[in-house]
Amino acid sequence: MTPLLSIRALSVEFDTRHGTVHALDRLSLDIAPGEIIGIIGESGSGKSVTAHAVMGILDRAARITGGEVLFQGENLLEMGRRARDGWRGRGASIIFQNPRAALNPIRAVGDQIADVVARHSSLSRRAIRARVLELLRHVRIPDPERRARAYPFQLSGGLCQRIGIAMALACAPRLLIADEPTTGLDVTTQAAIMALIRERAREAGTAVALITHDVALAAGNCDRLAIMHAGHVVEVAPTAAILARPRHPYTAGLLRSVPSLAGSLDQLQAIPGSMPDLRRPDLPPCRFAERCPRRLPRCDAPGPLALTACGPGHLVACRNLP
């Protein structure tokens, strides 16, 4: 199937006072229409930078040093600023980790949703208001007429996240990026938010990229998983294939570190070592090599490490596959 989004060999760096951070290194990833893909990795692996590069909202200190981000075949990185602003919302939108912080604290939530609808349509005020209530009902906000007049501080974290989702869906995007959408929410609310996101993908055919470090959450909700480590996608495959037979040693370690996936508590293990400092000028081609139990001399040979097929829809970047 033709991908909706195709990130090809994307490299992003940050200039800092303490050196250049090589945050993404020739990162490649495809997202198909209507699929739910989990982008998993530990803190600092580059999940948010990837999302921000797609959305065109990278920090000022960021530099894109190579690659393409194709959305339905068009390179977003070459789009002018106005066209990109117009694309955002209709093409893709993002839900942020901290819903309350992402909202304007001094504007009623209904007005904030109305602003998004108005920015992307020529609807009358009355039609915009009707659309806002429709969106609030869609994300199951109880008593939407009253809640539309509320300010973020008057709503719970779960309700704020529903407002965030309503705003993200206001322009019916083809791709929804959910960046840690349930962090900080209790388990019941977490399940309700994930059900809402899944329902959206199923009913409207919206592709969803769920960014999380919660492997169990991703495994339970996603069709495919992409595993990131230190600015690389190291493995991507259908969820069932990764759970049944992870091929990259980092993925295998990640699965062994999750109580509900490890099998038994005796098999629970942490991944040794930590991610390399991404400011290092001598980062090896495989950024996992220094933590890897399967490292061989050929793993350190110069040259980029490509993702290669090792099964149906299963790609892995490793020079020493079992």
Ligand SMILES: Nc1ncnc2c1ncn2[C@@H]1O[C@H](COP(=O)(O)OP(=O)(O)OP(=O)(O)O)[C@@H](O)[C@H]1O
């Ligand atoms: N504005 C910035 N300036 C300098 N470095 C940055 C900046 N933003 C991100 N980075 C660096 O880029 C790398 C990737 O960061 P990113 O936030 O994408 O990781 P992440 O996987 O989303 O982590 P988390 O799960 O903690 O959100 C990290 O090394 C981070 O320190």
